[in-house]
Amino acid sequence: MRVTVWNENRHEFKNEKVRSIYPNGIHGAIAEGIAENGLEIRTAWLDQPEHGLTEAVLADTDVLIWWGHMAHGEVQDDIVDRVHKRVLEGMGLIVLHSGHFSKIFKKLMGTTCDLKWREAADKERIWVVDPSHPIAEGLGAYIELPAEEMYGEHFDIPAPDELVFVSWFTGGEVFRSGCTYRRGQGKVFYFRPGHETYPTYHNEEVLRVIRNGVRWAAPVHGAKPVYGNAKPLEPVGPKE
Amino acid sequence: MRVTVWNENRHEFKNEKVRSIYPNGIHGAIAEGIAENGLEIRTAWLDQPEHGLTEAVLADTDVLIWWGHMAHGEVQDDIVDRVHKRVLEGMGLIVLHSGHFSKIFKKLMGTTCDLKWREAADKERIWVVDPSHPIAEGLGAYIELPAEEMYGEHFDIPAPDELVFVSWFTGGEVFRSGCTYRRGQGKVFYFRPGHETYPTYHNEEVLRVIRNGVRWAAPVHGAKPVYGNAKPLEPVGPKE
Amino acid sequence: MRVTVWNENRHEFKNEKVRSIYPNGIHGAIAEGIAENGLEIRTAWLDQPEHGLTEAVLADTDVLIWWGHMAHGEVQDDIVDRVHKRVLEGMGLIVLHSGHFSKIFKKLMGTTCDLKWREAADKERIWVVDPSHPIAEGLGAYIELPAEEMYGEHFDIPAPDELVFVSWFTGGEVFRSGCTYRRGQGKVFYFRPGHETYPTYHNEEVLRVIRNGVRWAAPVHGAKPVYGNAKPLEPVGPKE
Amino acid sequence: MRVTVWNENRHEFKNEKVRSIYPNGIHGAIAEGIAENGLEIRTAWLDQPEHGLTEAVLADTDVLIWWGHMAHGEVQDDIVDRVHKRVLEGMGLIVLHSGHFSKIFKKLMGTTCDLKWREAADKERIWVVDPSHPIAEGLGAYIELPAEEMYGEHFDIPAPDELVFVSWFTGGEVFRSGCTYRRGQGKVFYFRPGHETYPTYHNEEVLRVIRNGVRWAAPVHGAKPVYGNAKPLEPVGPKE
Numbered sequence: 001m002r003v004t005v006w007n008e009n010r011h012e013f014k015n016e017k018v019r020s021i022y023p024n025g026i027h028g029a030i031a032e033g034i035a036e037n038g039l040e041i042r043t044a045w046l047d048q049p050e051h052g053l054t055e056a057v058l059a060d061t062d063v064l065i066w067w068g069h070m071a072h073g074e075v076q077d078d079i080v081d082r083v084h085k086r087v088l089e090g091m092g093l094i095v096l097h098s099g100h101f102s103k104i105f106k107k108l109m110g111t112t113c114d115l116k117w118r119e120a121a122d123k124e125r126i127w128v129v130d131p132s133h134p135i136a137e138g139l140g141a142y143i144e145l146p147a148e149e150m151y152g153e154h155f156d157i158p159a160p161d162e163l164v165f166v167s168w169f170t171g172g173e174v175f176r177s178g179c180t181y182r183r184g185q186g187k188v189f190y191f192r193p194g195h196e197t198y199p200t201y202h203n204e205e206v207l208r209v210i211r212n213g214v215r216w217a218a219p220v221h222g223a224k225p226v227y228g229n230a231k232p233l234e235p236v237g238p239k240e
Numbered sequence: 241m242r243v244t245v246w247n248e249n250r251h252e253f254k255n256e257k258v259r260s261i262y263p264n265g266i267h268g269a270i271a272e273g274i275a276e277n278g279l280e281i282r283t284a285w286l287d288q289p290e291h292g293l294t295e296a297v298l299a300d301t302d303v304l305i306w307w308g309h310m311a312h313g314e315v316q317d318d319i320v321d322r323v324h325k326r327v328l329e330g331m332g333l334i335v336l337h338s339g340h341f342s343k344i345f346k347k348l349m350g351t352t353c354d355l356k357w358r359e360a361a362d363k364e365r366i367w368v369v370d371p372s373h374p375i376a377e378g379l380g381a382y383i384e385l386p387a388e389e390m391y392g393e394h395f396d397i398p399a400p401d402e403l404v405f406v407s408w409f410t411g412g413e414v415f416r417s418g419c420t421y422r423r424g425q426g427k428v429f430y431f432r433p434g435h436e437t438y439p440t441y442h443n444e445e446v447l448r449v450i451r452n453g454v455r456w457a458a459p460v461h462g463a464k465p466v467y468g469n470a471k472p473l474e475p476v477g478p479k480e
Numbered sequence: 481m482r483v484t485v486w487n488e489n490r491h492e493f494k495n496e497k498v499r500s501i502y503p504n505g506i507h508g509a510i511a512e513g514i515a516e517n518g519l520e521i522r523t524a525w526l527d528q529p530e531h532g533l534t535e536a537v538l539a540d541t542d543v544l545i546w547w548g549h550m551a552h553g554e555v556q557d558d559i560v561d562r563v564h565k566r567v568l569e570g571m572g573l574i575v576l577h578s579g580h581f582s583k584i585f586k587k588l589m590g591t592t593c594d595l596k597w598r599e600a601a602d603k604e605r606i607w608v609v610d611p612s613h614p615i616a617e618g619l620g621a622y623i624e625l626p627a628e629e630m631y632g633e634h635f636d637i638p639a640p641d642e643l644v645f646v647s648w649f650t651g652g653e654v655f656r657s658g659c660t661y662r663r664g665q666g667k668v669f670y671f672r673p674g675h676e677t678y679p680t681y682h683n684e685e686v687l688r689v690i691r692n693g694v695r696w697a698a699p700v701h702g703a704k705p706v707y708g709n710a711k712p713l714e715p716v717g718p719k720e
Numbered sequence: 721m722r723v724t725v726w727n728e729n730r731h732e733f734k735n736e737k738v739r740s741i742y743p744n745g746i747h748g749a750i751a752e753g754i755a756e757n758g759l760e761i762r763t764a765w766l767d768q769p770e771h772g773l774t775e776a777v778l779a780d781t782d783v784l785i786w787w788g789h790m791a792h793g794e795v796q797d798d799i800v801d802r803v804h805k806r807v808l809e810g811m812g813l814i815v816l817h818s819g820h821f822s823k824i825f826k827k828l829m830g831t832t833c834d835l836k837w838r839e840a841a842d843k844e845r846i847w848v849v850d851p852s853h854p855i856a857e858g859l860g861a862y863i864e865l866p867a868e869e870m871y872g873e874h875f876d877i878p879a880p881d882e883l884v885f886v887s888w889f890t891g892g893e894v895f896r897s898g899c900t901y902r903r904g905q906g907k908v909f910y911f912r913p914g915h916e917t918y919p920t921y922h923n924e925e926v927l928r929v930i931r932n933g934v935r936w937a938a939p940v941h942g943a944k945p946v947y948g949n950a951k952p953l954e955p956v957g958p959k960e
Binding site for chain 2: 088107110117118122158161172173230232234
């Protein structure tokens with residue numbers, strides 16, 4: 001399985017705190033953290049040519065992980081269309097945290113993907129609401145993060161095909177924080193935690209969820225659907 | 241309830257057969273056919289200024305019905321964005337037949353919305369698979385249309401929130417032909433039948449489904465969600 | 481619309497506090513609280529003959545509201561089967577709070593319906609996660625209850641067809657507290673709040689949700705499905 | 721992965737035709753047909769002690785496959801309860817064809833599971849409506865069976881969590897023929913084809929679907945949910 005971890009990779013250069021938490025970038029921390037047998041992992045980022053997401057790279061990617069925040073607007077529309085096409089063809093997509101506002105996620109969802117937020121070091125408790133789901137494999141009843149940015153409902157997304165996690169925050173809010181979708185032949189998993197100023201992507205349980213997500217989002221190799229004008233399989237009778 | 245029936249209104253001018261079936265246009269037939277107490281119905285079409293969908297008209301519309309086919313590309317993107325915004329704010333949307341390929345439906349779905357099709361006068365039998373759904377109110381086990389264009393799976397849409405109808409065609413195909421979605425505060429209903437060369441929108445049961453759909457898609461008057469930076473409702477502790 | 485409010489009606493006789501909050505019983509408070517034009521409301525309770533749920537009463541009920549807690553085991557199986565049959569035929573069912581463990585809810589769900597709970601006067605904040613749903617009509621972003629029994633995940637139910645509310649509790653838990661299901665031709669709505677020692681069913685917003693739920697769960701008058709051996713609608717060819 | 725194939729195993733003894741198609745029983749054909757590396761397969765049937773489903777066998781089963789038809793009523797309720805408990809604990813369950821009326825399936829669904837049927841050698845075409853689903857791995861656009869018993873809508877089941885297949889029949893009907901559900905920690909897959917008088921379980925594509933289903937239904941090893949009275953995770957304040 002070939003995984004590409006994409007990161008905006010800007011906060012790391014502008015904010016000392018972020019750099020100290022993620023000296024190899026958020027992409028580096030995730031790539032290292034989810035490494036295991038059977039995963040071939042590379043990274044890509046915004047300031048590379050074509051954002052590091054050339055046709056060749058995408059053709060060679062089974063699952064793409066996406067982290068972005070301050071520069072969603074700088075992602076070129078033609079690259080977004082290219083990623084979108086690959087998802088519909090079967091590439092898995094894991095969208096993390098502030099990626100909820102990325103062009104690719106909004107294009108796949110068809111809604112604003114807006115939400116409430118607060119940077120105030122809320123405690124987050126991510127409850128498993130579907131213990132039968134492979135993305136929850138190996139977890140306990142919840143994941144506790146001592147401090148995170150708060151995201152609160154209403155989260156303007158389509159009702160998820162499967163709701164795996166719901167978050168509790170100290171400040172009084174809840175959030176649907178683990179949501180799966182199918183789009184075309186591809187699978188999409190949105191996972192909430194991961195604000196850049198907290199060491200969330202060093203948390204073993206968070207990394208396990210991302211790893212589980214990658215396994216779950218792997219492409220299915222069925223027949224490529226054929227669309228358009230179709231001959232009848234049974235006699236229809238004379239055309240009017 | 242204020243309903244706007246939108247029609248591309250082009251086939252009616254180019255094709256004698258279509259004109260003879262729908263002398264007042266497809267929009268006219270639908271507007272007349274669904275009329276009942278409590279519905280205030282107007283029509284709009286592509287070649288009007290702003291496609292007849294001005295800010296004022298949309299602000300005054302509870303449910304919009306959409307039929308388009310040969311001129312999807314001529315619908316201006318800014319009008320599509322305007323309709324999209326209104327759906328997310330709560331306006332209901334009924335998308336009919338070849339509207340599956342309209343810009344507004346594709347934007348709301350996030351997929352290609354592609355499908356198989358055939359013009360060969362297949363018989364269509366639209367089976368009710370959810371008899372508990374208000375959109376199926378007053379129907380029998382199925383609606384039979386003696387001749388229609390065939391649409392066949394795979395239909396490249398997100399899994400519907402609710403699947404109300406599945407079609408059978410003589411030529412050997414099936415199709416998810418009644419699908420509901422929620423997007424933002426709005427409700428969307430896709431209903432398959434209605435090729436322009438058949439008198440489908442004169443069929444009493446088809447009209448009943450559209451009428452039921454309008455009732456179902458009516459806006460809900462809850463609080464408008466507030467997004468963005470949110471003060472805590474409970475003490476969070478000092479910000480880091 | 482004919483509504484029957486069913487209550488176990490036992491705590492009211494054993495506990496002074498409950499009696500003082502609900503002098504006319506929980507059923508009385510709900511019946512009074514949801515009253516409005518177009519609703520014809522009656523009550524029934526456990527210690528009546530046939531638990532007040534005779535064939536005649538059920539045949540005359542469009543939506544049944546169910547509150548039970550300490551005496552689930554005393555509800556006779558044949559009455560449960562009778563209610564079950566009526567739901568599948570189209571009667572709406574609103575299951576409240578500790579009704580999660582009622583025989584009828586478990587029979588409709590097929591799971592244990594177990595959960596975490598605590599009586600410690602947690603504050604509950606019931607967040608609307610689907611503002612497009614008619615059950616959320618007229619609400620703000622959330623309902624706040626200053627003190628309630630806590631119910632926490634994991635809640636062992638099938639994934640709801642629609643998730644309308646998610647609760648936050650002071651003690652650190654979340655709960656899927658507004659869940660809809662379709663079973664046969666009937667609609668089922670589970671709504672969490674309502675422990676007997678709190679005045680929850682005097683809360684205007686809670687009552688509004690129940691009233692909205694009744695409207696939503698109203699029977700749909702489609703054709704009664706016919707099952708069993710079916711003649712072909714099209715020529716099949718000679719039987720092998 | 722440990723698989724148990726359960727069969728009623730009665731038609732094979734009463735009907736020469738069935739015996740000639742399945743000389744080792746339907747269970748034998750399935751066990752042989754799905755065999756592959758990594759699957760440890762055993763069989764069990766109705767007339768064994770405890771129907772071959774002892775506590776030990778079930779404890780040693782990851783996925784149970786179920787075929788039954790003429791003797792649903794002879795399956796003991798306590799064995800059904802035992803299987804039910806194991807599904808909720810995480811054992812996968814694949815229910816085939818006439819198993820729609822088995823006690824275990826009805827108990828998990830909460831509905832009658834009734835349907836239309838006809839034995840007239842209809843052709844069946846099983847269309848893939850979710851090409852992203854692992855159960856459809858390796859298939860083309862549809863599976864064609866030259867002759868099968870017809871099952872038609874309305875099928876009285878809860879709306880499936882995922883709809884993978886829809887069948888077309890010569891005689892004019894459609895059927896939701898591949899449906900997934902989650903119940904407790906277990907996964908359930910209903911797959912339609914397999915009437916005893918046709919060689920359906922010798923069809924390579926049908927066997928592939930069952931094999932895919934087994935892989936999909938494998939238990940997830942998350943924490944076992946804990947229910948009941950729960951201590952607060954955060955300070956709640958003094959109990960009233």
